[in-house]
Amino acid sequence: MQEDEKSIWNPAFMGNVQQNQNAAPYLFKNPWNENGGATNRNSGVFSQPLPTTYEEPDRPRDRDDFQFRRRNSSLIVPPTRAAGPAPPDSLLYNGSQLFPMQDAHDVSMDLHRRQSVAVTLPHTFNTQHGTAAEPPFQQTASTFHRKLSTFPGAVLPAAPPPLKQLRRQEEILQPFAIPQMHRVAGKQDLHPTVNATPKYRRASLNSKTVSPLIALTDSLITTYTLCSSEFSYQTSKNPKRVLTKPSEGKHNNGYDNANSDYILYVNDVLGIEQNRKYLVLDILGQGTFGQVVKCQNLITKEIVAVKVVKSKSEYLNQSITEAKILELLNNKIDPMNQHHFLRLHETFVHRNHLCLVFELLSNNLYELLKQNQFHGLSISLIRTFSRQLLDSLGVLKDNKIIHCDLKPENILLVSLDRPELKVIDFGSACEETRTVYTYIQSRFYRAPEVILGIPYSAGIDMWSFGCIIVELFLGIPIFPGSSEFNQITRIVDTLGLPPTWMLDMGKNSSNFLNKTSDADKTWRLKTVAEYNAEYKTKEQPGKQYFKWRTLEDIVQNYRLSKKLAGSPALVEREMQERKCLTNFLEGILNLNPLERWTPQQAALHPFITQQPFCGTWYPPGSTPARAAKRDRPKEAGTSGTANEFTKLRIDD
Numbered sequence: 001m002q003e004d005e006k007s008i009w010n011p012a013f014m015g016n017v018q019q020n021q022n023a024a025p026y027l028f029k030n031p032w033n034e035n036g037g038a039t040n041r042n043s044g045v046f047s048q049p050l051p052t053t054y055e056e057p058d059r060p061r062d063r064d065d066f067q068f069r070r071r072n073s074s075l076i077v078p079p080t081r082a083a084g085p086a087p088p089d090s091l092l093y094n095g096s097q098l099f100p101m102q103d104a105h106d107v108s109m110d111l112h113r114r115q116s117v118a119v120t121l122p123h124t125f126n127t128q129h130g131t132a133a134e135p136p137f138q139q140t141a142s143t144f145h146r147k148l149s150t151f152p153g154a155v156l157p158a159a160p161p162p163l164k165q166l167r168r169q170e171e172i173l174q175p176f177a178i179p180q181m182h183r184v185a186g187k188q189d190l191h192p193t194v195n196a197t198p199k200y201r202r203a204s205l206n207s208k209t210v211s212p213l214i215a216l217t218d219s220l221i222t223t224y225t226l227c228s229s230e231f232s233y234q235t236s237k238n239p240k241r242v243l244t245k246p247s248e249g250k251h252n253n254g255y256d257n258a259n260s261d262y263i264l265y266v267n268d269v270l271g272i273e274q275n276r277k278y279l280v281l282d283i284l285g286q287g288t289f290g291q292v293v294k295c296q297n298l299i300t301k302e303i304v305a306v307k308v309v310k311s312k313s314e315y316l317n318q319s320i321t322e323a324k325i326l327e328l329l330n331n332k333i334d335p336m337n338q339h340h341f342l343r344l345h346e347t348f349v350h351r352n353h354l355c356l357v358f359e360l361l362s363n364n365l366y367e368l369l370k371q372n373q374f375h376g377l378s379i380s381l382i383r384t385f386s387r388q389l390l391d392s393l394g395v396l397k398d399n400k401i402i403h404c405d406l407k408p409e410n411i412l413l414v415s416l417d418r419p420e421l422k423v424i425d426f427g428s429a430c431e432e433t434r435t436v437y438t439y440i441q442s443r444f445y446r447a448p449e450v451i452l453g454i455p456y457s458a459g460i461d462m463w464s465f466g467c468i469i470v471e472l473f474l475g476i477p478i479f480p481g482s483s484e485f486n487q488i489t490r491i492v493d494t495l496g497l498p499p500t501w502m503l504d505m506g507k508n509s510s511n512f513l514n515k516t517s518d519a520d521k522t523w524r525l526k527t528v529a530e531y532n533a534e535y536k537t538k539e540q541p542g543k544q545y546f547k548w549r550t551l552e553d554i555v556q557n558y559r560l561s562k563k564l565a566g567s568p569a570l571v572e573r574e575m576q577e578r579k580c581l582t583n584f585l586e587g588i589l590n591l592n593p594l595e596r597w598t599p600q601q602a603a604l605h606p607f608i609t610q611q612p613f614c615g616t617w618y619p620p621g622s623t624p625a626r627a628a629k630r631d632r633p634k635e636a637g638t639s640g641t642a643n644e645f646t647k648l649r650i651d652d
């Protein structure tokens with residue numbers, strides 16, 4: 001196949017993809033024809049039968065099964081306890097209704113007749129459990145006690161002393177044995193005595209006993225069901241918590257807010273086709289393109305992530321591109337799911353919103369750093385993550401795809417229990433031969449060639465990758481620019497000026513730099529005062545988050561983990577690792593995109609391969625790059641605190 005034919009925008013190519021994947025056809029459907037025009041909030045899904053309930057797989061699903069289990073259930077009745085006098089205005093509950101206390105005796109008889117599941121007759125109780133039967137009246141009274149905590153003293157026969165008092169008497173009679181201490185190496189040393197059917201425990205529907213904790217939490221629905229035959233639980237009847245902000249309906253017949261975001265509620269159902277109905281469970285994230293919500297497929301019960309794209313054509317078009325690129329990656333480029341790309345399950349349209357159904361992933365790397373109080377991760381974990389990301393970037397480069405928005409928020413852990421990542425958000429991705437947009441990448445991770453306005457290639461993803469790896473080490477971004485000018489200023493401050501050819505070529509160079517008459521240095525950064533005067537802005541000198549300015553100094557002098565304190569050998573090893581990491585980062589954060597390492601080259605670096613590092617390293621076959629010239633401006637910024645940069649994490 002010719003290179004051009006490989007293009008994902010070539011219809012023939014997509015046709016080939018589909019032909020090759022008859023088993024997994026391309027699922028995207030024209031969003032605007034499927035739904036058949038605008039609808040009103042009170043029609044469509046809302047006027048249809050209520051959605052299937054959200055149930056856990058081990059819960060009864062249909063009523064027959066449910067009743068069958070109920071018939072087989074049993075309830076262990078606690079022993080009679082002395083009832084306290086009822087307050088004058090007490091109410092009793094007979095399993096279905098509340099009634100005043102004076103009718104208690106009548107109702108106790110009624111309870112016998114009805115044989116509700118919560119009131120087990122003594123003979124049934126006896127045969128099933130072999131427990132000593134209580135006299136009928138006492139049995140009923142104790143049931144009342146269990147259910148109501150009150151019972152009229154007048155109708156009770158002489159009650160035995162309270163259980164507490166009996167225990168106390170026993171304690172007094174028995175000599176007190178001091179428990180002996182013994183060393184416990186593991187669970188097996190505890191010799192737990194597991195009582196399969198402990199007395200007085202609540203019963204579950206399938207006759208297994210459950211602990212009070214489980215009965216009142218995980219099995220609460222079962223517990224309520226046992227208490228009242230009339231109780232039924234439907235998630236769809238739960239109050240609907242709104243997940244979207246702002247939540248006032250402004251567009252799309254009141255379905256969308258002012259930002260064209262669909263107003264999502266917990267327990268809402270997305271999709272109208274039977275096999276494409278997703279119950280909304282919670283919000284996972286919000287981005288430029290829309291909202292990502294945790295959902296359950298009502299048929300398969302699978303939990304997924306659904307991106308509900310804004311109902312504006314520009315976001316829709318970009319999201320169609322995202323779907324196409326993911327289809328290509330998932331089905332053609334990485335069908336075995338080996339290269340850490342998000343999996344797209346299907347797409348559908350809900351009330352004029354394109355919905356992309358993804359596999360559910362876990363936290364993103366920004367959240368991981370935040371959970372770690374922005375202290376940075378260990379070098380070995382950074383190495384593990386780097387390997388996976390270089391693998392993804394290598395595959396993208398080979399297929400001439402640029403992600404264009406690589407950042408910690410777009411790299412997600414597959415689950416919290418293993419260090420496996422996936423790259424998400426291909427909404428800004430493009431083909432290397434079609435780099436039409438110039439305003440791309442999130443600012444902190446924006447490559448110098450993009451800022452300067454030079455044609456770009458897959459190298460911009462490597463720049464972002466370099467920024468992400470330093471951030472994983474430091475815990476905070478290395479270049480947290482508050483504006484494009486501040487961004488390039490920070491980059492130059494740490495890494496020096498880009499080569500003259502880049503500055504001469506850059507369409508935006510003169511926005512941020514001045515040409516000089518100096519033969520050696522043809523360009524210099526504008527001062528903040530010069531920039532403000534020229535653009536009538538109020539740029540502030542950037543806050544400094546690090547004491548040191550060069551990449552090497554920042555990495556080498558970053559605080560050591562407390563775990564290393566007191567072990568010179570460990571400290572020495574950490575410092576060696578840091579030297580290796582610095583060399584790795586310098587190759588990736590090369591200002592010159594033509595010299596910047598490719599993912600394939602970077603993957604051979606000793607930081608990744610863990611081969612011995614002897615102070616310097618060049619990719620095989622390359623000529624040693626010139627040592628970076630460090631022409632840093634004199635102007636230093638004010639010092640900043642680690643948390644301040646978080647508010648800058650938005651695109652400008």
Ligand SMILES: Nc1ncnc2c1ncn2[C@@H]1O[C@H](COP(=O)(O)OP(=O)(O)OP(=O)(O)O)[C@@H](O)[C@H]1O
Pocket residue numbers: 284285286287288289290291292305307342358359360361362363364405409410412424425427
């Ligand atoms: N498959 C998923 N599983 C779990 N969480 C997800 C998933 N996809 C996205 N998220 C969460 O939603 C957030 C936003 O997702 P995404 O980046 O795709 O949206 P976006 O609108 O394209 O955002 P951006 O503003 O970065 O372009 C992510 O940072 C992540 O926390």
